[in-house]
Amino acid sequence: MNTEKQLKEAAEPDIFGSEQMRKPAPDKFIPEHKTPASIAYQMVKDETFPQTQPRLNLATFVTTYMDDYGTRLMNESVGINYIDETEYPRVAVMCGRCINMVANMWHSPEEADWKTGAVGIGSSEACMLGGVAAWLRWRERRKAQGKPLDKPNLVMSTAYQVVWEKFCQLWQIEMRTVPLTLEHPTLDIEKAIGMCDENTICIVPIAGVTWTGMNDDIQALDAALEEFNAKTGYDIPIHVDAASGGFILPFLNPDKVWDFRLKWVLSISTSGHKYGLVYPGLGWVVWKDRKYLPGDMSFSVNYLGANISQVGLNFSRPAAQILAQYYNFIHLGMEGYREIHSNSMEIARYCHDAIGKMPCFENYSKDLDNPLFIWYMKPEYDKKANWTLFDLQDKLMQSGWMVPAYTMPKNIEDMTVMRVVVRQGMSRDMADMLIEDIRNAVAELDKLEYPTPTRQAALKAEKQKGKVYTH
Numbered sequence: 163m164n165t166e167k168q169l170k171e172a173a174e175p176d177i178f179g180s181e182q183m184r185k186p187a188p189d190k191f192i193p194e195h196k197t198p199a200s201i202a203y204q205m206v207k208d209e210t211f212p213q214t215q216p217r218l219n220l221a222t223f224v225t226t227y228m229d230d231y232g233t234r235l236m237n238e239s240v241g242i243n244y245i246d247e248t249e250y251p252r253v254a255v256m257c258g259r260c261i262n263m264v265a266n267m268w269h270s271p272e273e274a275d276w277k278t279g280a281v282g283i284g285s286s287e288a289c290m291l292g293g294v295a296a297w298l299r300w301r302e303r304r305k306a307q308g309k310p311l312d313k314p315n316l317v318m319s320t321a322y323q324v325v326w327e328k329f330c331q332l333w334q335i336e337m338r339t340v341p342l343t344l345e346h347p348t349l350d351i352e353k354a355i356g357m358c359d360e361n362t363i364c365i366v367p368i369a370g371v372t373w374t375g376m377n378d379d380i381q382a383l384d385a386a387l388e389e390f391n392a393k394t395g396y397d398i399p400i401h402v403d404a405a406s407g408g409f410i411l412p413f414l415n416p417d418k419v420w421d422f423r424l425k426w427v428l429s430i431s432t433s434g435h436k437y438g439l440v441y442p443g444l445g446w447v448v449w450k451d452r453k454y455l456p457g458d459m460s461f462s463v464n465y466l467g468a469n470i471s472q473v474g475l476n477f478s479r480p481a482a483q484i485l486a487q488y489y490n491f492i493h494l495g496m497e498g499y500r501e502i503h504s505n506s507m508e509i510a511r512y513c514h515d516a517i518g519k520m521p522c523f524e525n526y527s528k529d530l531d532n533p534l535f536i537w538y539m540k541p542e543y544d545k546k547a548n549w550t551l552f553d554l555q556d557k558l559m560q561s562g563w564m565v566p567a568y569t570m571p572k573n574i575e576d577m578t579v580m581r582v583v584v585r586q587g588m589s590r591d592m593a594d595m596l597i598e599d600i601r602n603a604v605a606e607l608d609k610l611e612y613p614t615p616t617r618q619a620a621l622k623a624e625k626q627k628g629k630v631y632t633h
């Protein structure tokens with residue numbers, strides 16, 4: 163005979179009738195006692211319950227849609243640690259194959275069977291590795307010349323992604339930034355070259371600038387650098403931060419020369435989890451040749467049938483993304499990537515066009531380099547509106563859209579813009595819903611009789627600068 167207590171314990175807990183559901187969730191100490199798995203699961207799951215649908219998040223560049231097979235492969239390999247190569251040697255082989263495919267997609271001239279590159283958690287790790295390699299190469303050169311190595315610097319535009327700030331802080335490298343201006347919405351090459359000297363470890367142009375969606379002109383930079391290096395005797399190279407562009411240009415703009423076809427481009431990084439179409443986190447970095455990867459950064463491994471180098475900041479990392487990337491390469495092929503990204507581009511152009519036609523907005527650029535764009539409020543409209551783009555961001559959130567408003571980098575920080583990133587998972591129908599929601603939100607905001615708090619703050623800032631608008 164079971165006691166009443168035993169029967170009660172054996173019964174599946176009634177989740178929402180449980181004690182845990184009427185108590186605050188643990189937030190400081192590991193609870194002393196156990197919680198049934200079904201209740202613990204529900205509690206964790208519900209933490210994410212009020213979040214928006216990932217595919218309505220037009221702020222992120224990172225993959226929010228994968229097909230069933232890709233998702234299945236990732237779920238099935240969720241327990242695999244990439245670094246355990248003796249246990250999972252085929253993961254390392256797949257990783258090497260992915261590096262080969264990425265390197266060849268960027269026209270690597272390297273003749274070895276296994277190209278020189280590395281996998282990372284994202285572009286951040288990949289940028290770090292590219293940056294460290296450039297720094298170590300510069301150190302070697304300076305040492306050989308008997309010159310001091312205490313003042314390295316790096317040159318890029320103020321539209322850098324935050325990883326470069328981290329890189330420069332962590333390795334104590336001086337960051338020299340070329341301001342973005344309205345006349346020069348991408349890297350001003352003349353100014354960039356003007357900032358270079360014997361201590362410059364590399365210049366970092368961006369393919370797919372996070373702030374604007376545009377591409378720096380890497381071919382022109384390479385030509386300018388060729389002239390400058392010849393004149394000065396320096397060897398300043400280029401690392402391309404192609405977090406988005408690395409997986410867009412080869413498909414949508416294959417004739418554009420921005421990669422290893424250029425003389426001074428010695429390394430390129432990209433995010434497999436952006437337009438490589440893999441769920442986070444995955445990044446790739448490739449060097450033009452083995453000789454550009456300093457020996458002390460690479461650790462030899464021989465399981466690929468040859469000695470190849472393994473490089474990374476992390477040791478353990480999930481393998482699932484590598485399987486998914488390899489799956490995407492096989493399944494989609496060049497053709498599939500081209501189709502998906504062309505669709506994203508067409509939908510982005512459609513939104514760009516529709517937003518540009520609205521009386522209150524102006525697009526930042528006439529055409530699109532990548533399937534993302536920014537826009538701002540027309541100055542004459544800005545003068546009389548009782549709202550700002552920050553209010554529009556809030557309003558769109560009410561229909562589930564995440565469309566970020568932000569101020570531009572240093573030098574044009576007075577400018578507030580709004581950005582839409584189109585990725586796989588956004589259809590023309592969804593774009594129509596978005597445009598309709600923007601129109602409705604603007605109509606509502608235009609009815610406001612008094613300035614919103616963000617508008618009041620903007621007015622106050624304007625007044626302090628001596629420009630007074632009548633309201």
Ligand SMILES: *Cc1c(COP(=O)(O)O)cnc(C)c1O
Nearest residue numbers: 284285286323325372403405433
């Ligand atoms: C996203 C991005 C990064 C950082 O990449 P993660 O993959 O998120 O680590 C670096 N640079 C640029 C230009 C980016 O767009």
